[in-house]
Structures are given as C-alpha cells and as structure tokens.
Amino acid sequence: MKEPSYDYAILNDNLRFEFNSIGESTISKMVIFQEIDFENFFQIALVDVLENGTFDDKIISDNGDRNKVLATVFQIISHFLNIYPESTVLFTGSTPSRTRLYQIAISSELEKASELFNVQGFHNSSFESFSKGINYEAFSILKK
Amino acid sequence: MKTMVIKQVKIHKISKNENSKNLEEILAKKATILNNILSRAKLSENDSLQKSLR
Numbered sequence: 058m059k060e061p062s063y064d065y066a067i068l069n070d071n072l073r074f075e076f077n078s079i080g081e082s083t084i085s086k087m088v089i090f091q092e093i094d095f096e097n098f099f100q101i102a103l104v105d106v107l108e109n110g111t112f113d114d115k116i117i118s119d120n121g122d123r124n125k126v127l128a129t130v131f132q133i134i135s136h137f138l139n140i141y142p143e144s145t146v147l148f149t150g151s152t153p154s155r156t157r158l159y160q161i162a163i164s165s166e167l168e169k170a171s172e173l174f175n176v177q178g179f180h181n182s183s184f185e186s187f188s189k190g191i192n193y194e195a196f197s198i199l200k201k
Numbered sequence: 202m203k204t205m206v207i208k209q210v211k212i213h214k215i216s217k218n219e220n221s222k223n224l225e226e227i228l229a230k231k232a233t234i235l236n237n238i239l240s241r242a243k244l245s246e247n248d249s250l251q252k253s254l255r
Contacts, residue, residue, distance in 0.1 A: 091228050094236045102231055104224065112224040114231075147235050151227075183243045195238050 060128035071140045074133045075106075080120030087112065088133050090146070099141070101148045103130055114151040127162045131170070138174070138200045149195035156194070163196060164189045174198050 065076040065088075072091070078084040085106035090099045103126075104112040120126075134146055150156030163176060167187060170176055177184040178193030187196070 089224070089228065091232065093232045093239075095239050098235075098239065100228070100231050100235050102228055104227060112227060114227050147239070149231070149234060149238070151231070179238055179242065182241050195235065 060124045062125060062128040062132045065129060065133060067136075071137060074136075076129055078118065078120050078122055078126050080122040082120060084118050084120055086126065086129075088130060090137055093147070097144050099137075099144050099146050101130075101134065101137075101146050115155075123158075124162075127159075131162075131166065134198055135173070138198070142200050145197050145199040147195060147197050157192070159196060160193060163187060170198075173201060175201055 063076040063078070065074045067074055072089065074088040076086050076088075078086050087104050087106055089102045089104070091102070092098065093100050102114055104114045105116050105118060107113055107116075137146065138144065148159070150159055160178075163170070164187075167176060167189070175198070176187040177197045178187045178191060179195040179197070180191055180193050184197060187193070
C-alpha cells in the first residue's frame with residue numbers, strides 16, 4: 058500500500074494481530090482471523106480494545122489516522138495469506154458505513170493489491186472481480 | 202502463548218482479555234453474516250466456492 062502503516066505484534070499462530078493506533082490518543086487495536094463454516098474461509102475482524110477490557114467493532118474513534126489503520130490491516134491480511142496461502146479472507150463492515158469505507162479503501166489500492174491478490178466483491182448473489190463504483194455486501198481476498 | 206514482536210510495538214493489557222465474551226459475540230455475529238453470504242453465492246455447475254474465487 059502507498060500509505061504508511063503501524064508495526065504489529067503477532068499472536069496465536071498468526072491468527073491474532075495487535076497494534077496501536079496513534080493519533081489524537083493511543084488506541085489498542087486487534088485483528089482476528091477465524092475460520093467460518095466453509096473450509097479455508099476466514100473472517101477477519103478489526104476491533105478496538107477498550108479500557109475496561111471489552112472489545113468494540115462499531116466504535117468511531119476519530120483518531121485522525123484512518124488510512125494508516127486501514128493500511129496496517131491490509132499488511133496484516135498480506136501476512137496472513139503468506140502464512141496460509143490456501144485461505145480466503147472474507148469480510149464485511151460492522152455497519153453499512155464501514156462497509157462503504159472498506160470499499161473506498163479497496164478502490165484506492167486495487168491496482169497495487171491486484172498484483173498479488175484476487176480481490177472480489179459480493180453483489181447480486183455472486184462474487185465478482187472487484188470493480189470501482191459497485192456497492193458490495195462483502196469482500197474476499199485470496200492469493201493469486 | 203508465543204508472541205513475536207515486529208520492530209518495537211508496545212501492547213498493553215490486551216492479551217489477558219482475549220477470552221472476553223463480547224469478542225466471541227462480535228465474531229459470532231460476523232460469522233453468521235458471512236456464512237449466510239457464502240450460502241447464497243451462486244456457483245456454476247462443478248465449481249467449488251474456493252475455485253470460483255480463483
């Protein structure tokens with residue numbers, strides 16, 4: 058990605074990753090991969106770790122570093138797919154606006170990402186190669 | 202638990218929370234949505250879901 062990214066720590070056999078978002082404040086973030094009911098399909102979740110020890114995937118932290126956080130998540134997905142090359146990473150936003158945000162982020166990095174990955178969007182009940190300007194319900198990324 | 206640190210990343214008080222119930226709930230909700238999407242995905246005959254994405 059063109060954007061700078063944060064360093065991250067790797068936990069649990071490359072299934073959990075942690076990093077700090079440093080902007081207006083410092084926010085602990087965790088990225089979790091978990092296999093779902095379909096073999097080799099992994100969901101990914103990005104959550105904030107709150108002061109009280111709970112997790113939140115809907116919070117709008119407004120920390121002023123959105124692009125850097127998204128770039129870090131993309132780096133983590135790349136790392137995960139290098140470790141688990143037969144896997145497909147599947148994700149959607151926790152809210153419609155967050156799904157749109159992911160769509161914008163993918164659009165801006167599509168050219169670069171497409172060199173290494175197949176990026177697809179789910180639209181009209183099927184997965185198709187990601188195209189800018191289409192509102193997708195979910196996204197999948199796998200190694201070429 | 203094995204922890205590998207890339208460069209210098211200070212992580213505070215996260216690991217002890219990893220069994221938090223609300224994280225399980227977040228993952229369960231997302232899994233339900235994504236399993237539903239994969240179940241709805243139209244495939245051509247003789248095509249597996251994984252193959253159709255490649």
